[in-house]
Amino acid sequence: MRVFVAIEISNNNIINAIKKFQKGVNIDAKPVELKNLHFTLQFLGEISEEITQKIIQSLKTIEFSSFDVNLKEIGVFPKPKFPRVIWIGTDEVGGNMLIRLSKKVEKMLEPLGFFSDKPFKPHITVFRIKKKIGDISGEMENYKMIDFGIQKVSNIKLKKSVLTTNGPIYSDLMEVTAKK
Numbered sequence: 001m002r003v004f005v006a007i008e009i010s011n012n013n014i015i016n017a018i019k020k021f022q023k024g025v026n027i028d029a030k031p032v033e034l035k036n037l038h039f040t041l042q043f044l045g046e047i048s049e050e051i052t053q054k055i056i057q058s059l060k061t062i063e064f065s066s067f068d069v070n071l072k073e074i075g076v077f078p079k080p081k082f083p084r085v086i087w088i089g090t091d092e093v094g095g096n097m098l099i100r101l102s103k104k105v106e107k108m109l110e111p112l113g114f115f116s117d118k119p120f121k122p123h124i125t126v127f128r129i130k131k132k133i134g135d136i137s138g139e140m141e142n143y144k145m146i147d148f149g150i151q152k153v154s155n156i157k158l159k160k161s162v163l164t165t166n167g168p169i170y171s172d173l174m175e176v177t178a179k180k
Contacts, residue, residue: 002161003044003052003173005059005105007098007153009037009124014071014149018088018126021074021143027136029086029127036170037124041102041156044114051112052158056174058108059158064101066154066178069094072147075123080137087123088148098122101156154178 009015015034022031044055070091077085090098102120158173 001049001052002046002163003055004159004161005041005044005109006038006157006159007041007101007155008157009039009071009151011149011151014151017146017148018124021146021148022126025086025127025139025143027083027086027127027129027139028131028133029083029129030167032126032128033167036168037126038159038170039098039122039124041098041105041120042109042114042116044109052173054112055109055114055158058112059105059156059174059176062104062108062156062176063179064104064156066152067094067097068150068152069098069122070147070150071124072145074140074143074146076136076140080140081135083129083133083136085125085129086127086136086140087125090122094153095122097153101153105156 015037018037019034071088072091073089075087075089076083077087089095099120099122106116155175155177157175160171160173162169
């Protein structure tokens with residue numbers, strides 16, 4: 001099964017602000033479904049049921065305190081002249097807390113053979129772009145300073161992803177709740 005460790009976006013005000021943003025952007029891109037909005041702390045890929053159980057046991061031992069993340073500003077991977085993903089970033093303090101949490105997850109899963117191939121960059125993907133659409137710098141400039149609101153991070157989830165022609169279907173395999 002295909003799995004990843006994530007923090008879901010659950011604040012309805014943020015979800016509504018993202019929905020408004022997705023409707024307002026005038027580009028040929030596929031918006032991420034609102035119910036699928038999340039930070040990916042670590043993507044683990046295709047793994048067996050046996051390894052999944054070991055991951056669950058490891059993740060159960062992670063301890064962290066809840067914290068707030070301000071979702072703001074828009075970015076593009078790899079760059080606005082050749083966009084593939086449009087994302088929402090975070091404030092510096094909340095972003096650093098997410099980075100620390102992702103490092104805890106990675107450290108916990110290293111003994112099972114999981115390593116991140118690149119440094120974690122706190123972001124939520126809000127659009128995926130399959131075809132070449134050209135430079136979107138001008139369109140993104142309109143949204144550069146947008147503030148979507150504050151998400152409380154109080155749990156992380158191990159999620160299963162099933163890819164379909166209509167997009168991915170996510171389901172929860174387990175949840176770790178913050179200690180306070």
